Amino acid sequence: MAVSPLPTITLQVPAKINPQIRVGPLQQDGYHDITLVYQAISLYDTLTISHNLDGPTIQVTGMDSDRVPHDERNLVIKAANMLAAHVGVEPQLHFELVKCIPSEAGLGGGSADAAAALIGCNILWKSNLTSSELMDLAAHIGEDVPFFIEGIMAIGLGHKKPLIKLETAGYKWIWVLGVPHQGLSTKAVFQEYDSILERTSTGEEEYLSRRQGCLDTPWGSCPPEELIDDLENDLELPSMQLLPDLRIALGAGSSAGALASLMSGSGSTCAFLAESEEHAKILKEEIQKNEVFREVMTASGPVRGVKVLETVS
Ligand code: ATP
CATH class of the missing domain: 3.30.70.890 (GHMP kinase, C-terminal domain)
Known part of the structure; x- marks a missing residue:
């Protein structure tokens, strides 16, 4: 693998839990009306991104890594490809993902990793997309992805609807x-x-x-x-x-x-x-x-x- 001496970036991204979920009937667009509260919690995946002329490639280790795709189906690669197409660069990167968030557990692990990839690639490629532009892109990857860009607490209203950020008063x-x-x-x-x-x-x-x-x-x-x-x-x-x-x-x-x-x-x-x-x-x-x-x-x-x-x- 040809790795060039360009910058490397390491990011951490939390899991989420949902203190409340309300689900309505199925809508005509095939999605459910849904209202859900997100809270980011102190359980983190870590993503290191480096340059790789043969990229995008990914290595996944840690919790449940055998249940997570190690190829372009991984949401990290999906996110990188999406941002690359958006800003017009080649996704020549290698991703090292260390998982601590259990998979298929309702903790949003895959979505969290996608958000980390968007922010990391935005920095490495000096694309200068704002947080709100990244959230718009994130919504195309999955409903939970925009939440992880800023975390804390928010209310989601379902498919491609903007998040409502919740003010917090410091309660743990x-x-x-x-x-x-x-x-x-x-x-x-x-x-x-x-x-x-x-x-x-x-x-x-x-x-x-x-x-x-x-x-x-x-x-x-x-x-x-x-x-x-x-x-x-x-x-x-x-x-x-x-x-x-x-x-x-x-x-x-x-x-x-x-x-x-x-x-x-x-x-x-x-x-x-x-x-x-x-x-x-x-x-x-x-x-x-x-x-x-x-x-x-x-x-x-x-x-x-x-x-x-x-x-x-
Ligand atoms: P959600 O609550 O968003 O459905 P979850 O927490 O229940 O998510 P995830 O761990 O995000 O479940 O995994 C959901 C699916 O996404 C699994 O089938 C998994 O193989 C796939 N996947 C793709 N990329 C990743 C990733 N980076 N980490 C974990 N799962 C991933």
Whole structure:
């Protein structure tokens, strides 16, 4: 591999959890109406980008690297190719991705990596795209990608709609994350959601009122323990139909004394809210005893999005 002595950049990007997800019926454009709260949390993938005349190439190591594509299907390469076409350069780069975010876990790992690639390539190619221009490009890669550009907390309104940034007052949310052995495919979860909707005929009106509730909640400006009743994910029910162990997984948090238990994204990670760092340690030890989980970890939020760790010229 011919690597030229041009700058190298290393970035870190956080995972996300979703303190609330409201899902409406399927729209005519094939996407669901959806309102979801994002919170970036302190669990990070690291991406190092260097020049490579044979690029784009990628090497993936770390957590679940065997479940992640090591070729142009990786969202890192997709993001680099997209930015290269947009600014008119050749994507002659090599990416070294070190994963700590579990895959197919509802923690947005692939989307996070794509955001890191956009920001890193923008710097290396001196393209000078603004954060908002990068977010517009990011929306073409995937619905969650724009959030990771700046991170912290935001409300997403679904397909290609701009994010609503949430002001935060410095409250720390401390989470214990339990990752079940089996992941869930986002597509399968939404299909199951549609079949439940057909059976229960929950309509647009009900969704709109639940969505308003989400928009009116003081997500960033209130201590998390006052928002416990708001921590709900409409995708939990369909996910439990597909993965019955999820009920046991969520129950493990409640029995261990978590303030709240909810599934993140389209699963299958369960997020358990703790009162303090000390409480999180105790919760983690308790939850780890449950065989339903392959990984149990602690993280806190909100944290900022993609961050440059090092540039070497
Ligand atoms: P979401 O909640 O956005 O559906 P997730 O956290 O459940 O995401 P990811 O880890 O992002 O799941 O993986 C989703 C899919 O994306 C997997 O099929 C995975 O193979 C693919 N993928 C592509 N690039 C990456 C990447 N860099 N890291 C992880 N997964 C990736």
